Amino acid sequence: MNIDTNIIDTKHNITVGECQDLCVDTTDCAWFTWYSFKSVCWLLKHCDDFESCDGCISGPATGADVDDCFGSPTTSNPATTASTPDVGTTPQPTTTTPQTTTTTETMTTTGVCGVFSEAACDIDDMNTLDVRHDLTVGMCQDACSEASDCHFFTWYPSLGQLGTCWLLDHCNGFEVCPYCVSGPAGGVDVDDCVDSDSTTPQTGTTTTEAGTPANTTPEQSTTAVDGCDMFSSEACDIDETNNLDIVHDVMVAMCQNMCRSNPDCHYFTWNNVYGLLGTCWLLDHCNSVEACSSCISGPAEGADVGTC
Numbered sequence: 001m002n003i004d005t006n007i008i009d010t011k012h013n014i015t016v017g018e019c020q021d022l023c024v025d026t027t028d029c030a031w032f033t034w035y036s037f038k039s040v041c042w043l044l045k046h047c048d049d050f051e052s053c054d055g056c057i058s059g060p061a062t063g064a065d066v067d068d069c070f071g072s073p074t075t076s077n078p079a080t081t082a083s084t085p086d087v088g089t090t091p092q093p094t095t096t097t098p099q100t101t102t103t104t105e106t107m108t109t110t111g112v113c114g115v116f117s118e119a120a121c122d123i124d125d126m127n128t129l130d131v132r133h134d135l136t137v138g139m140c141q142d143a144c145s146e147a148s149d150c151h152f153f154t155w156y157p158s159l160g161q162l163g164t165c166w167l168l169d170h171c172n173g174f175e176v177c178p179y180c181v182s183g184p185a186g187g188v189d190v191d192d193c194v195d196s197d198s199t200t201p202q203t204g205t206t207t208t209e210a211g212t213p214a215n216t217t218p219e220q221s222t223t224a225v226d227g228c229d230m231f232s233s234e235a236c237d238i239d240e241t242n243n244l245d246i247v248h249d250v251m252v253a254m255c256q257n258m259c260r261s262n263p264d265c266h267y268f269t270w271n272n273v274y275g276l277l278g279t280c281w282l283l284d285h286c287n288s289v290e291a292c293s294s295c296i297s298g299p300a301e302g303a304d305v306g307t308c
Contacts, residue, residue: 006046007042008026008029008043009042009043010248016041016067017065017066019032019041020066023043023044029061030047031047032044032061033057035053035276040249047060112193113193115183115188116193117183118177118181119174119176119177120156120174121170121171121172122173124246125240127169128167128168128240130147131166131167131235132164132167133165133235135155138194139165140155141190150185152170152184153168153182154171154180154182156177156179156180156273156279157273164279181194227302227308228303228307232289234292234295235271236268236288238281242283242285243281243283244283245281246282247279248280250270250280251277252276252278252296253305255280256304256305259282260301266299267297267298267299269292269295269296270296271294272295
């Protein structure tokens with residue numbers, strides 16, 4: 001990805017201690033942020049400022065051992081720290097964020113089902129024919145089979161059994177993408193290879209420090225702050241002529257900041273996938289929008305989406 005950003009790499013399913021160790025062993029990595037939900041680790045070039053993030057632990061690559069400071073390398077206690085670097089200029093109020101109902105897709109990849117992969121194809125502006133929202137994985141494959149130039153698809157869950165669907169010309173390589181399903185348009189029916197197992201993690205009402213109930217959708221935009229009406233819970237017109245880049249496993253404020261750092265990016269669309277993390281599209285324009293309940297879209301400049 002050709003983005004001048006602070007994020008060097010993103011790793012999944014590792015402890016906070018392993019995250020710090022990876023940063024030590026990675027060229028140019030000076031800081032790290034680890035998110036307890038889904039155990040996501042960001043390796044970072046710098047850490048110039050912080051914003052509130054329940055469940056995050058951030059620190060330098062060298063110095064004190066993070067495991068000695070937090071007791072257990074697998075801690076997921078949100079109270080340990082609440083900061084993540086370089087994702088906004090104004091810290092948000094401390095919150096207790098619920099985790100909404102999600103769907104785990106269990107996929108069989110043996111026998112005839114071996115044509116499908118739990119990874120993302122090489123998605124870029126040359127390969128992406130179209131992006132559809134709120135489709136099941138089976139609907140995604142069907143949409144590809146009905147498009148004359150579509151030979152492969154990648155599907156990424158967002159809400160329940162619905163997700164984001166990329167219609168692709170080819171699939172010449174894969175990248176790590178937890179919960180993705182990729183495969184060919186024809187041949188084996190993906191629904192015969194994927195079983196949906198609905199799980200309901202802890203739910204509840206989000207509260208701020210002042211005790212005021214807030215929206216239970218992570219990072220949901222609002223118009224309560226001046227300038228926040230420029231953001232909407234919709235998806236911009238994402239297609240091969242508009243899409244500059246796609247980044248996985250980032251927070252909505254990170255998405256906006258990545259757009260700001262790209263001189264060709266004027267708008268972004270962020271789609272919440274799990275916890276505070278989602279998929280980020282960097283866009284040239286936003287000439288139209290479509291319904292997407294788990295999305296936040298807006299301009300690169302103006303109000304900070306992290307404060308909305």
